[in-house]
Amino acid sequence: METTKPAAERHRHQDDHVVHEDEAQQQPEGADDAAMEHGGVLTLQRGATNLFGRRRHDEDDGAPRREIREVDFFSRDSGAWRRDDGGGGRGIPGYGGGRDDVNIGLDLLPTATGGTTRAGDDVTAAAANDHKMEASSAVAAELRRVVEENRRLRGMLEELTRSYGTLYQQLLQVTQHHTHHQHPDLMSNRSSLSQHTHLTPVGASTNTGTRQLLESRASSMAQPHAEAAGAEDEASDEAGEASPSLSNAGNNDGDAKRKVFQDGTAPPRENGEQQASTAELPGRKARVSVRARSEAPMISDGCQWRKYGQKMAKGNPCPRAYYRCTMAVACPVRKQVQRCAEDKSILVTTYEGHHNHPLPPAATTMANTTSAAAAMLLSGPATSRDGALLGHPAALFHHHASIPYASTMATLSASAPFPTITLDLTQPPPPGAAAGIGGGLLPHHGIQQRPPPVTYGIHPAAAAPAMPFPVPSPLAMFLPPQRATTMPAGLHQVTRQQQQSVMETVTAAITADPNFTTALAAAISSVIAGGGPPHQAQPTPRGSNVVGANEEEANGGGVASGGAAEAPPTAAAAGAHPASGSPRLATQSCTTSTT
DNA sequence: CGCCTTTGACCCGCGC
DNA sequence: GCGCGGGTCAAAGGCG
Numbered sequence: 305m306e307t308t309k310p311a312a313e314r315h316r317h318q319d320d321h322v323v324h325e326d327e328a329q330q331q332p333e334g335a336d337d338a339a340m341e342h343g344g345v346l347t348l349q350r351g352a353t354n355l356f357g358r359r360r361h362d363e364d365d366g367a368p369r370r371e372i373r374e375v376d377f378f379s380r381d382s383g384a385w386r387r388d389d390g391g392g393g394r395g396i397p398g399y400g401g402g403r404d405d406v407n408i409g410l411d412l413l414p415t416a417t418g419g420t421t422r423a424g425d426d427v428t429a430a431a432a433n434d435h436k437m438e439a440s441s442a443v444a445a446e447l448r449r450v451v452e453e454n455r456r457l458r459g460m461l462e463e464l465t466r467s468y469g470t471l472y473q474q475l476l477q478v479t480q481h482h483t484h485h486q487h488p489d490l491m492s493n494r495s496s497l498s499q500h501t502h503l504t505p506v507g508a509s510t511n512t513g514t515r516q517l518l519e520s521r522a523s524s525m526a527q528p529h530a531e532a533a534g535a536e537d538e539a540s541d542e543a544g545e546a547s548p549s550l551s552n553a554g555n556n557d558g559d560a561k562r563k564v565f566q567d568g569t570a571p572p573r574e575n576g577e578q579q580a581s582t583a584e585l586p587g588r589k590a591r592v593s594v595r596a597r598s599e600a601p602m603i604s605d606g607c608q609w610r611k612y613g614q615k616m617a618k619g620n621p622c623p624r625a626y627y628r629c630t631m632a633v634a635c636p637v638r639k640q641v642q643r644c645a646e647d648k649s650i651l652v653t654t655y656e657g658h659h660n661h662p663l664p665p666a667a668t669t670m671a672n673t674t675s676a677a678a679a680m681l682l683s684g685p686a687t688s689r690d691g692a693l694l695g696h697p698a699a700l701f702h703h704h705a706s707i708p709y710a711s712t713m714a715t716l717s718a719s720a721p722f723p724t725i726t727l728d729l730t731q732p733p734p735p736g737a738a739a740g741i742g743g744g745l746l747p748h749h750g751i752q753q754r755p756p757p758v759t760y761g762i763h764p765a766a767a768a769p770a771m772p773f774p775v776p777s778p779l780a781m782f783l784p785p786q787r788a789t790t791m792p793a794g795l796h797q798v799t800r801q802q803q804q805s806v807m808e809t810v811t812a813a814i815t816a817d818p819n820f821t822t823a824l825a826a827a828i829s830s831v832i833a834g835g836g837p838p839h840q841a842q843p844t845p846r847g848s849n850v851v852g853a854n855e856e857e858a859n860g861g862g863v864a865s866g867g868a869a870e871a872p873p874t875a876a877a878a879g880a881h882p883a884s885g886s887p888r889l890a891t892q893s894c895t896t897s898t899t
Numbered sequence: 900c901g902c903c904t905t906t907g908a909c910c911c912g913c914g915c
Numbered sequence: 916g917c918g919c920g921g922g923t924c925a926a927a928g929g930c931g
């Protein structure tokens with residue numbers, strides 16, 4: 305579909321590169337044709353082609369030595385071939401003064417052509433061939449060098465990504481351990497850093513912030529579908545192209561075009577989905593229900609939906625709408641949207657099924673969350689108890705950092721026709737659970753866990769809506785020490801079994817984010833450019849992402865909710881995150897986790 | 900013209 | 916078997 309087109313084009317270009325290389329090596333004579341057919345690397349080949357003509361020209365008419373030097377270094381000096389571009393072997397004056405134009409164009413070209421044919425084809429042709437081979441070999445060498453450099457950069461990117469993931473987990477551990485002893489100052493640190501990073505200061509009105517986010521997403525949903533889809537596709541492609549996969553578990557289904565990563569790994573967004581899917585027991589259909597405050601008829605979650613029915617449900621004056629995912633022909637995912645009877649401002653969205661198609665990053669976080677929650681719901685005995693409050697379900701959602709209050713109330717119900725997990729995003733977290741783990745879910749964690757103040761320096765409730773990354777606290781709950789000390793025995797077992805999957809899902813969510821990859825790319829560029837590590841930037845890519853995402857999110861939400869934006873945008877944020885990238889992702893990230 | 904929403908009808912499962 | 920409620924289908928109409 306549309307989502308795969310840009311990626312496919314890019315891949316075609318990549319293939320073109322290979323083709324060029326081969327052509328340059330095997331078909332030096334046909335370089336001109338190759339140049340005519342392909343873009344991208346063509347400049348070299350065009351230069352070679354034109355140089356061939358020029359060179360032959362120079363030999364015949366005794367051109368100055370300077371011209372030959374240009375030929376010899378054409379591969380390093382684009383100006384050389386560019387100057388020759390207009391002339392080539394056609395005798396068209398494309399360089400030099402007017403005298404050269406006259407002499408070469410009008411006089412020497414016919415002479416050269418005639419001389420070549422008259423004076424001896426063997427000698428001239430052999431010399432031309434030698435030069436052609438020489439130039440083509442230079443082109444091939446250059447191409448090989450570029451390809452090798454590309455490969456090396458790719459490896460660096462992967463290495464950086466891996467290192468980041470490792471360091472992040474270590475940081476979580478250290479921070480987690482640290483907060484046990486120094487938590488009294490964390491909140492103040494967070495608030496101060498929140499101001500420092502221009503994050504939305506919604507610490508005092510987090511619930512309002514969430515509502516604004518949801519409303520902004522709902523309003524964004526009102527945009528034309530084509531536009532939204534295009535932008536999402538763009539974001540998806542950006543992420544898909546730039547983000548390496550941290551979780552390289554093999555995944556062979558789905559659209560190959562979207563997962564043709566250079567290293568052959570699958571896009572991270574699909575890993576999480578499949579992992580969750582594989583964890584799901586057959587024959588059971590899980591549902592994920594989300595309660596969120598929104599005035600819009602439907603919250604945006606990154607997918608395209610088609611309404612196929614509406615029905616009055618018993619006991620609720622508000623009709624229930626049925627939507628079907630239309631991003632693929634036979635996508636089984638459906639959702640129901642209905643307003644709460646008690647509070648009409650609360651929108652209850654229930655998702656069911658797994659997407660059978662590649663998703664944009666925003667929708668991927670949604671799908672991963674849904675799948676993770678569904679898998680958690682269906683995979684263990686912990687789901688058999690009605691209304692049981694579990695900690696890790698909240699973390700599954702919370703690791704997307706999209707729902708700041710997902711942890712405030714996550715209930716599992718197996719008494720319903722379908723096992724359902726319900727997330728209540730309408731209630732502000734208890735003071736002690738400000739770190740992200742709601743007291744209702746994991747009182748122990750809620751009190752003890754707090755995000756690292758230095759790394760993020762924000763109130764989690766403020767940061768979470770715009771952060772497509774997992775916030776530390778919910779992740780920290782998966783760390784062995786914390787889990788061993790606070791996780792109930794039953795949950796401990798279940799969580800241990802799913803920890804790997806969750807972590808991979810987390811990394812998938814990270815790497816699927818264009819902001820993260822952008823920051824990584826910027827860091828790599830900085831290093832390559834010799835500027836050293838970007839110390840002036842945030843301590844981690846996440847930091848910069850958080851800033852940009854939050855700023856834009858805050859602005860977007862403020863506009864959507866009546867211009868209540870409290871954090872002015874910065875040029876850095878605007879520049880670092882193109883319109884189609886982070887805002888959308890950040891926007892989607894909130895609602896995506898609702899799926 | 901194609902896509903989407905609306906809406907009444909239909910199907911199916913469940914409880915009585 | 917019947918009624919009820921949830922869920923889905925499909926024709927009709929709207930919209931860009």
